[in-house]
Amino acid sequence: MSIIRYQTPELAAWPSLDRWSNLRDELNSLFNAPFWAGVGRQQLFSGWSPALDLYQNNDSVIAVVELPGMGKEDVEISLHDGTLMISGERKSEASDGEKAERTERYFGRFRRSITLPTRVDANKVSATYQDGILTVTLPKAEEPKPKQIPVN
Amino acid sequence: MNTTVRPMDGRQTEQFVAPAASVIENGNGYTMQVEMPGVNKEGLEISMEDNELTIIGRRSLPTIEGALVHHESPREDYRRVFELDSSIDMNQISAKMDQGVLTMTLPKAEHLKPRKIAVS
Numbered sequence A: 001m002s003i004i005r006y007q008t009p010e011l012a013a014w015p016s017l018d019r020w021s022n023l024r025d026e027l028n029s030l031f032n033a034p035f036w037a038g039v040g041r042q043q044l045f046s047g048w049s050p051a052l053d054l055y056q057n058n059d060s061v062i063a064v065v066e067l068p069g070m071g072k073e074d075v076e077i078s079l080h081d082g083t084l085m086i087s088g089e090r091k092s093e094a095s096d097g098e099k100a101e102r103t104e105r106y107f108g109r110f111r112r113s114i115t116l117p118t119r120v121d122a123n124k125v126s127a128t129y130q131d132g133i134l135t136v137t138l139p140k141a142e143e144p145k146p147k148q149i150p151v152n
Numbered sequence B: 001m002n003t004t005v006r007p008m009d010g011r012q013t014e015q016f017v018a019p020a021a022s023v024i025e026n027g028n029g030y031t032m033q034v035e036m037p038g039v040n041k042e043g044l045e046i047s048m049e050d051n052e053l054t055i056i057g058r059r060s061l062p063t064i065e066g067a068l069v070h071h072e073s074p075r076e077d078y079r080r081v082f083e084l085d086s087s088i089d090m091n092q093i094s095a096k097m098d099q100g101v102l103t104m105t106l107p108k109a110e111h112l113k114p115r116k117i118a119v120s
Helices: A016-034
Strands: A052-056 A059-066 A075-080 A083-091 A098-102 A108-115 A124-131 A135-141 B003-005 B012-018 B021-026 B030-034 B037-051 B052-059 B069-072 B075-081 B094-098 B101-107
Touching: A052 A108, A059 A083, A059 B012, A075 A124, A083 A135, B012 B075, B030 B075, B037 B075, B037 B094, B069 B094
Parallel strands: none
Antiparallel strands: A052 A059, A052 B069, A059 A135, A075 A083, A083 A108, A098 B021, A124 A135, B003 B012, B021 B030, B030 B101, B037 B052, B052 B075, B094 B101
16 A cells, blocks of 8 residues: 655655655554454453452352343353353343334343452352342362471 | 432432333333342332333342452442333333343333224
8 A cells, every 4th residue: 555646756855754654664564464463352252241249258259240131041150270250141032023212231142250369169169140140159268288397 | 320319308318320221112012121130129119200200229239248359330229210102001011020120011002002904
């Protein structure tokens, strides 16, 4: 691509035009780069993310997620490397012959992940779903006892 | 959208957030869905005056012991006012609450519903 159609020899010698050609080179390099180079992972995932609160007490870490109008079977909870991931899908009930006057609710897939502040016991995780609120309780892992090393 | 309601008798002011809502129209009327996570049937107040429908949802959140280390959801109760279309039959409005979603059915008055005329 080129935006300079015609150049007289004198004009081309102008130092200010060098700046234009630098800019042109930069623009060209942008177009030559792979299109996804500047796209973050967040933008590639086109879902919605529900509000999440996290609590911590002596025994456990508790995640509270606002998920109104879900089916229990449509929520997935997983734990991997100290990161809690909550994902799922809210199905739309729209049908033919209807006209949406106002749509502020989100439908489709959602995903939230949060790094837990402490180690938890993956085998003791429990979850409840009531009034559109998902509560995930993650009991803390037993801390390994500090090992005493006697000095001889 | 968020509102502050100052009661006349000088009680403490109430802060509300506006819940997300969807309104769908079909031939027989409107179906409205309002998202109010943390609100159950007992926490709902629905009132109608003239052609204004006011919905208030009071949260009954589970009390969790511990320190809040990450916070995104608002603590305020929900309140939203809708202006109703004059075609709606006020006496036939019904409401249902399920998992934090209020679904209201607002049928049109019988004489305003679309009808087919059979040609004989």
